[in-house]
Every structure is written in structure tokens, then in C-alpha cells.
Amino acid sequence: MPELLEVEFYRQLALGVLGRTVTGVSVPDKKVLVPPLTVTGLRRALVGRQFTSARRHGKLLLLESGPLADWGDAPAGPILGIRFGMTGELVVDDRSAVDRLLYSPGRYGPQWVRCRIELSGGRLELHDPRRFGRIALDPDESVLGPDAATVSPAELRGALAARTGGGPPLKARLQDQARLAGLGNLLCDEILWRAGLSPWRPSGSLTGPELRRLHRHLRATVSDLLVRGGSHLGDLMPERGAGGHCPRDGTALVRSTVGGRTTWWCPSHQV
DNA sequence: CCGGATGTTCACCT
DNA sequence: GAGGTGAACATCCG
Numbered sequence: 001m002p003e004l005l006e007v008e009f010y011r012q013l014a015l016g017v018l019g020r021t022v023t024g025v026s027v028p029d030k031k032v033l034v035p036p037l038t039v040t041g042l043r044r045a046l047v048g049r050q051f052t053s054a055r056r057h058g059k060l061l062l063l064e065s066g067p068l069a070d071w072g073d074a075p076a077g078p079i080l081g082i083r084f085g086m087t088g089e090l091v092v093d094d095r096s097a098v099d100r101l102l103y104s105p106g107r108y109g110p111q112w113v114r115c116r117i118e119l120s121g122g123r124l125e126l127h128d129p130r131r132f133g134r135i136a137l138d139p140d141e142s143v144l145g146p147d148a149a150t151v152s153p154a155e156l157r158g159a160l161a162a163r164t165g166g167g168p169p170l171k172a173r174l175q176d177q178a179r180l181a182g183l184g185n186l187l188c189d190e191i192l193w194r195a196g197l198s199p200w201r202p203s204g205s206l207t208g209p210e211l212r213r214l215h216r217h218l219r220a221t222v223s224d225l226l227v228r229g230g231s232h233l234g235d236l237m238p239e240r241g242a243g244g245h246c247p248r249d250g251t252a253l254v255r256s257t258v259g260g261r262t263t264w265w266c267p268s269h270q271v
Numbered sequence: 272c273c274g275g276a277t278g279t280t281c282a283c284c285t
Numbered sequence: 286g287a288g289g290t291g292a293a294c295a296t297c298c299g
Contacts, residue, residue: 003277031295059278086278087296130296132278164287172289177279184277231277260290262275 002084003231004148004182004222006097007059010082010090013097014054014063017124022046022065024118032114032126034136045137046117049077058144058181059083061090080117081139085132088114093122148182149222153215156180160211166202172259173203183218185261190234191221193246198270199258240264 002010025043027033033042049065056062061084065077082090089096096108108127115126115135126133146155159179160167173179174188183191192199195217197210206214225233235247244253246266256263 006277083278085295086276088278130276130278130294132294132296134279162287168288175278186277257290261278 002059002086002088003184003187004056004059005187005225005231007056007061007084007182008149008226009097009230010061010084011054011056013090013092013095014051014061014124016092017051017063017119017122018054019050019052020119020121021050022048022117022119026116026118027114028116029114029128029131031131032128032133032135034134034139037135037137042135042137045078046080051080052076056147057141058147058177059184060139060141060144060181062139062141078137079139081136082126083134083136084126085128085130085134087130088126088128088133091125091127096127144177144181145179146181148180148187148218151180151215151218153212156215156218157211160203160206162202162204165204167204168202169199169258170197170201170203170206171199171261171263175259175261184231185263186231186234186237186240187221187225189240189264190225190231190236191218192270193234193236193248193266194221196269196271198267199256199263199265236264 025046027039046065048068051063052066053064061082063080065080067074067076112127112129113125114128114131114133117124126135145159160173167173171188171192174183195214197214225231239245239247239253244264245251246253246268249268251266251268253264254267
């Protein structure tokens with residue numbers, strides 16, 4: 001997916017639908033709806049309302065809807081929650097937010113539109129070739145940890161704290177959305193590479209200075225790659241593959257599986 | 272044809 | 286209970 005950075009771009013794109021009225025809903029792929037949500041349920045929930053805000057929590061995009069009428073006491077509508085899975089992309093009025101994804105635009109297929117919300121003057125669509133994306137109403141945000149883009153040093157320390165032993169590998173814990181929301185596979189590799197920390201370090205084994213260093217690089221990497229335009233534009237990314245070398249010291253990168261995900265790291269300076 | 276892919280979840284071990 | 290592993294999901298791409 002779409003990690004935190006891409007979802008943030010989607011959020012910015014979604015700002016363009018605020019204040020416009022939902023006129024219809026179609027769901028070419030029913031699988032995207034999280035049970036018990038149905039097409040008619042989604043339609044009844046949204047048609048006639050306007051989206052009032054676009055928020056993001058980790059990799060979850062949240063579109064809040066307003067009341068059906070402009071009466072002062074009419075209740076606000078539900079929150080539309082969108083998860084993008086591995087290949088999901090938001091398209092608003094036929095515009096996408098990200099230049100390059102794995103299955104990227106330029107290769108748009110109408111067959112990949114999994115959900116479409118018609119709005120006055122246009123539409124909001126979820127494109128998703130691989131069909132891991134999901135849409136829910138009023139998603140439970142309480143299951144998510146603090147957002148990685150704004151996490152404080154104390155919150156990061158808490159997220160990495162181990163209850164038993166040294167804890168799981170650092171990278172596995174950084175990707176645990178219940179502890180810290182928003183980091184995915186690529187961002188974690190880039191952050192750990194910049195911070196000079198091995199993905200295998202037990203998450204609870206970091207010293208005070210190492211925690212501060214990780215926090216600094218985490219925040220800096222997120223803002224840096226937000227400017228660059230995506231998770232795939234990190235310094236490590238071009239070397240992240242067979243035969244790749246560390247851009248910092250030239251050491252051959254090592255491929256491991258950490259927390260179930262392919263991990264590329266420098267055995268020389270990531271300790 | 273095969274392996275792998277920016278993710279989540281569940282079953283099954285230890 | 287915590288944590289690890291592997292598989293499943295589904296589809297496309299190199």
C-alpha cells in the first residue's frame with residue numbers, strides 16, 4: 001500500500017471532494033466492503049451528504065460526512081474508512097495522487113475500479129488491481145497506535161517496549177500497526193538504514209541514545225519522503241534488490257525475512 | 272512458468 | 286499470553 005506517505009497524498013487529493021454532495025454509490029467489487037456493510041447500506045449512509053473533512057490515521061483514510069440537511073441540529077453522518085491494501089489508489093475526478101506505484105497509472109484499467117462514489121461534478125474512486133483494499137463505515141481507530149508521522153519520543157519508546165524478553169525484531173515491531181500506525185515495509189527499511197540499526201535488534205533492547213536516534217530518523221525520513229513524493233524514493237530504494245550495495249559504505253546488502261517481509265539492510269553499519 | 276510485490280489476518284507452533 | 290512462521294487472500298509484472 002500505500003504506506004503512510006501515499007495515504008497522505010490520497011488524503012490531500014480527497015480534500016477536493018469536501019463540500020460536494022454524494023449523488024450515488026456503485027461497488028463493482030463487493031469484496032471491498034467490510035461485512036456487514038452492503039452496497040445499499042453504503043448508499044443509504046452517504047447519498048445526500050457531503051464530506052466535511054479528510055483525515056488520516058496511519059494507513060487508514062477517513063472521510064467524515066456531514067448531516068443530511070443544513071439544520072443546526074441534524075446529526076452528522078458516518079465516517080467512510082478506506083484501507084488501500086497493497087495496490088489501492090485513490091482517484092478523484094479522474095486524477096490520481098501518486099505518480100508511481102507498483103501497478104501504476106498510465107496503466108489504469110476500468111476493471112480496477114472497486115468502488116465509486118458519485119459526487120456533484122465528479123467522482124471518488126478506489127482503484128485496486130490486487131483487491132486487498134477495504135472500505136468500512138465508522139472504522140475502529142482505537143486498534144491503531146499513534147501515527148508515525150507525528151509520534152513523540154515517549155510514544156515511540158512505549159511502542160517498542162517489550163513485555164517479555166527482548167521483544168520481537170525491531171522492524172517487526174515498527175510495522176505493528178497496533179503499536180505504531182503508518183510504517184510499511186519500504187519505509188522501515190529506509191528508516192533503519194538511515195538510523196544505523198539492524199532490523200533484527202530486539203525492539204526492547206535499544207539504549208536511550210539509540211531510541212532518540214531512531215525517533216529523529218523516523219520523523220526526518222517521513223518528512224523527507226513526503227517532499228520527494230513517496231515511499232519508493234528513499235536513498236536505499238535503488239539498491240534494494242539482488243546485487244544491491246549500501247549507498248553509505250558500499251557493503252553488499254543482505255536480504256532477510258523479518259516479520260514475514262523481505263528486508264534489505266547493510267550488515268556493516270546497521271548494528 | 273515462476274517468484275515476488277508499499278498489507279492484513281488467521282491458524283498453528285513454541 | 287507473547288511471539289514466530291507460514292499460508293492465504295488475488296492479481297499483475299518482470
